Amino acid sequence: MKRKLIAAIGVAALSATVAACGSDGDSGGGGGGDADSITVWLMDGSAPQEWVSELNAAFEAEHGVKVNVEVQQWDGVQDRVTTALSEDGTVDVLEIGNTQTVGYANTGGLADLSELSEEPWNENMLASAEVDGTLYALPWYGANRVVIYDKSVWAEAGAEVPTTREEWIEALELIDENTEAEPIYLPGQSYYVMGGFVADEGGSFAVEDGDEWRGALNTPEAEAGMEFYAELQSFSESPTDNDEASPQQSTEVVPNQEVASWIGLGWEAAGAVAAIEEAGGEADFGYFPIPGKTAGELGHVFLGGSNLAVSERAGDKELATEWLRMATSQEWAQRYVDANNDGVVPNRTDVTAEPGAGSFAEAMVASADVGFLPPLTTGWANVETEPNPIKELMTKALNGDDYATAAEEADSEITTRINRE
Incomplete structure (x- = not known):
């Protein structure tokens, strides 16, 4: 694979299911408690x-x-x-x-x-x-999410597990130059991944403004976070207008093409392993926390x-x-x-x-102290309703549209939605 040119900037899985102890196990409504x-x-x-x-x-x-x-x-x-x-x-x-x-x-x-x-x-x-x-x-x-990588591809490329953003990019460049694999699968609209990079810069999707909230994507912090996301996404063959669930990266993408790395949750890692094994292959994944800007800090992740x-x-x-x-x-x-x-x-x-050493859980727990949450307000659910203005901004930025103009439009929509109960 040859690296794309960068356009202008653009639950840990739980393997068992709950048993309906003392009930019929149906997922419908039922009676609440009484004296017994x-x-x-x-x-x-x-x-x-x-x-x-x-x-x-x-x-x-x-x-x-x-x-x-x-x-x-x-x-x-x-x-x-x-x-x-x-x-x-x-x-x-x-x-x-x-x-x-x-x-x-x-x-x-x-x-x-x-x-x-x-x-x-x-x-x-x-x-x-x-x-x-x-x-x-x-x-x-x-x-929270971690980076999941194919050990054999990274070894073939001579790439090492990174401790900084800079080392992460260097590793992807080695994979791009020395293998036929896609260095990283990163959909254009994985907005919680992008939100972590914004948090690394000290920014947020929205901020409180008196008694209300307002969108905060047209800021230097959010723009810097999007810039790094765009740099990573330039190593991916994914379209710029899809998210990690469309198609499902763990079961529809990773098992069916040579992907050197991707960012996912524990249940996604387990799903990818199962899909690869079901197809007669063998998964050889390693895991590392999303790197931060320096070796002394990890990248923020949505908790x-x-x-x-x-x-x-x-x-x-x-x-x-x-x-x-x-x-x-x-x-x-x-x-x-x-x-x-x-x-x-x-x-x-x-x-x-x-x-265990080298497990998904080890990488996940390492990032727990730098977890971030979206704005904790009733109206946040309105922001995430499709069409999601954050996703739309990301696609525009990755496609080379002017960031400030796209971000101003997104902020206006976020502000309207987030203040609507």
Whole structure:
């Protein structure tokens, strides 16, 4: 492959699914708790069956009530949660994405959990669970992206694992010059990856402006972040108008062409390995954190994950809070991390993750302290609705459009959407 010319600048995977302990396992709505039971909604794939079973057995033995776990699918979950939070007794405890917590809290749907605020929570995760100093959810787990690379291709090229952005580019140049592989697969619209580079520069997608928010892409920081993204993307054969899910990079791209490296989550790495092996091949991946501007700092990464909350209209808020207290305690949080083979970022500072040397988890956990979150406000969901103005800006920039003009248009749209409840 020959490198393209640069146009003007343009959950750790969890292998097991939750069992519906004490329930029929259906993903629909069900009754909330009463004097004899509580209902917990967990997302498909969020917790190993053994952990859930043992936790609920311990809780039931201590409190003499039954725990009904109902597994929810991510597709369409926001509508189901919104409906459940508006009804009495539908659900007691529920898992919600960390970027969704503020929105649900602002509707009045989540109970105040400030009595649990003194626990040693991971500060980066805690930010997504608080609104105006009030705790409305508890951090559960985090996950972030790392660079996944083909060891054999890198060895053929004589490329070494980088510790800085400059070394990263040098490695891609070696791969481009000495192999037939695509140095990096990077879609034009992987906006959370780009957001990390913006955060490296001290910028953000949007900033608070008095009582409102305004887009912040037409800034030197965002432009610098986009410039580095464009430099990386120039080594990719991907179009500039698609994201990592269209096509799915882990199962539709990487297994079907020679890709030297890509940026992904744990479940994507596992999916790529499975797809390659299913096709009769053998995956030989290595992993490293996204490098920072200097050897002494790693690049910022979007810290995704989930929180656990109690419905304000729960059938039994007291019991629901006690289940939440147990599930996120040091003992059960440590068990959760261990059960996931250290494939998640711990929710507490007194929980340790000791991933194996050279594993995805090792690279992921290394970046946890430099995780960033998008603007924590109800209106952020409006920004991410298609057509996403950040994605549109990225494509324009990569195609050589004037950055300032494109960014000004994106900021105007972001400002309108983010301030709309």
